[in-house]
Amino acid sequence: MYLNAFRIRMGLIIAGVLTMGIYVLAGGSLTxxxxxxxxxEFGIEPDxxxxxxxxxxxxxxxELKPFGRSWRTGFRVEEGKHTVEVVHPRYRCxxxxxxxxxxxxxxxxxxxxxxxxxxxxxxxxxxxxFQM
Numbered sequence: 001m002y003l004n005a006f007r008i009r010m011g012l013i014i015a016g017v018l019t020m021g022i023y024v025l026a027g028g029s030l031t032x033x034x035x036x037x038x039x040x041e042f043g044i045e046p047d048x049x050x051x052x053x054x055x056x057x058x059x060x061x062x063e064l065k066p067f068g069r070s071w072r073t074g075f076r077v078e079e080g081k082h083t084v085e086v087v088h089p090r091y092r093c094x095x096x097x098x099x100x101x102x103x104x105x106x107x108x109x110x111x112x113x114x115x116x117x118x119x120x121x122x123x124x125x126x127x128x129x130f131q132m
């Protein structure tokens with residue numbers, strides 16, 4: 001009898017731990033009321049982008065700066081849809097629309113170079129944009 005009760009308790013504990021792990025891996029937050037974060041990874045050319053201003057919904061949210069050994073900066077936002085853009089003196093940025101989810105779900109954007117071709121002027125322009 002005692003062994004069966006122990007097995008049931010261990011089964012419930014393991015199920016709870018697995019459920020919590022899946023929740024956190026899916027982007028859930030363990031802190032109530034946590035705001036979601038939009039993270040921008042700029043490791044492609046870190047020296048080129050350090051100090052660039054990030055606009056979220058047309059307002060300056062901060063600058064790109066490294067976090068430890070990672071070339072990533074995070075910006076807290078409200079839940080919902082947001083337009084993200086990086087202001088750089090040499091490159092035009094293609095704004096990206098993202099949705100930050102319920103419960104503090106985070107968004108990771110990877111800054112990247114793109115080439116745009118204008119068929120009218122037959123010129124190519126290097127712009128920056130995001131990969132999700």
